Amino acid sequence: MIQPPERYDPETCANFLRELGASGERVLPIAEAALALASFERPRVPPTHYREHLQLLARDVGRHPGAAGDAAARARALNEIILLKYGYSGDALSYDDLQNANLMRVVDRRKGLPVALGILYMHAGRAQGWETVGLAFPGHFLVRLSDGPERLILDPFHGGRICTAAELRELLKATAGIDSELQSEHYAPVSDRDVLLRLQNNLKARLIQAERYERAVTVVETMLMLAPELAELWHEAGLLHTRLGNMRSAAAALEQVVLRAPDGTARHQAATLLQQLRSKLN
Missing domain, CATH: 3.10.620 (C8orf32 fold)
Known part of the structure; x- marks a missing residue:
């Protein structure tokens, strides 16, 4: 343990x-x-x-x-x-x-x-x-x-x-x-990690609804500590960082989506958004 x-x-x-x-x-x-x-x-x-x-x-x-x-x-x-x-x-x-x-x-x-x-x-x-x-x-x-x-x-x-x-x-x-x-x-029983993600998802959803994006991205980052392989969390982090104007952090998160997304459509969408962000950074 x-x-x-x-x-x-x-x-x-x-x-x-x-x-x-x-x-x-x-x-x-x-x-x-x-x-x-x-x-x-x-x-x-x-x-x-x-x-x-x-x-x-x-x-x-x-x-x-x-x-x-x-x-x-x-x-x-x-x-x-x-x-x-x-x-x-x-x-x-x-x-x-x-x-x-x-x-x-x-x-x-x-x-x-x-x-x-x-x-x-x-x-x-x-x-x-x-x-x-x-x-x-x-x-x-x-x-x-x-x-x-x-x-x-x-x-x-x-x-x-x-x-x-x-x-x-x-x-x-x-x-x-x-x-x-x-x-x-x-x-069906779920893993304890899924229970903890569900707990944090409650926070994240309410913060996004209240447009408190800075706190919301912090919550997503704690979720990524538990589940770094989940492309959907990286995608959410990328979108939240984009809203906050944190373009380099957004690009880094979207790079993870491209690497980890199991779905080709999701990878393509992330790659397109990543290309747009990089054009703004250059």
């Missing part, structure tokens, strides 16, 4: 995230990684308090009577500790608040987005040795808790409820459209 950094400065956190991204492991120290991502927004805040809090969550879940039971009892342990004892909840009133995707601020405020709360569930569950994974469910992050053949799908944002097939179908239609129907891929 990759060890988290002792201190949280930008260079150390960047190296930690790059190491996680390069590891190829599906299971990562996900809460520590989320704290490292949060530290880019709060570089002067030491991690000690947050690490101690994560340890308390894990300890108290392990001491709950349900921890020795079946999957339903374990789900109850997670809910009663995280939601009831420590007071976490989904932030339905100010859902788009950027703080809801920053794990440090989620801990401070005891509320956040589905994926941020899900990371707390995954951390506390795994500390007990339980198989706890994020799912590829579109539009709303869910966690699967397994005990051998028994599998439960939890919704941390909505009170940690155990979702039935009917509830999942209703949730899918609310998030993906009324014509959507449940497919097997909606239940």
Whole structure:
């Protein structure tokens, strides 16, 4: 297991995230990684308090009577500790608040987005040795808790409820459209790296919507630390740098698209835009 950094400065956190991204492991120290991502927004805040809090969550879940039971009892342990004892909840009133995707601020405020709360569930569950994974469910992050053949799908944002097939179908239609129907891929587990990218994507999308492009490109750069092979992230970085007038950085990002894009059309579009940028630089 990759060890988290002792201190949280930008260079150390960047190296930690790059190491996680390069590891190829599906299971990562996900809460520590989320704290490292949060530290880019709060570089002067030491991690000690947050690490101690994560340890308390894990300890108290392990001491709950349900921890020795079946999957339903374990789900109850997670809910009663995280939601009831420590007071976490989904932030339905100010859902788009950027703080809801920053794990440090989620801990401070005891509320956040589905994926941020899900990371707390995954951390506390795994500390007990339980198989706890994020799912590829579109539009709303869910966690699967397994005990051998028994599998439960939890919704941390909505009170940690155990979702039935009917509830999942209703949730899918609310998030993906009324014509959507449940497919097997909606239940598929995703890697921890994908969970972290989903967390950051929430920040990026809201920053772009607010036309805060400088902060948005910083978030994309943290995503590239975890997934430098993703051409679409380099493409987004190139477009954001272009908006900001950072033409050399834009060109460097588009060069990566040309190198990495699996699709010929995407490579051609990036090469065309790159040629236009270079003509302005010369």
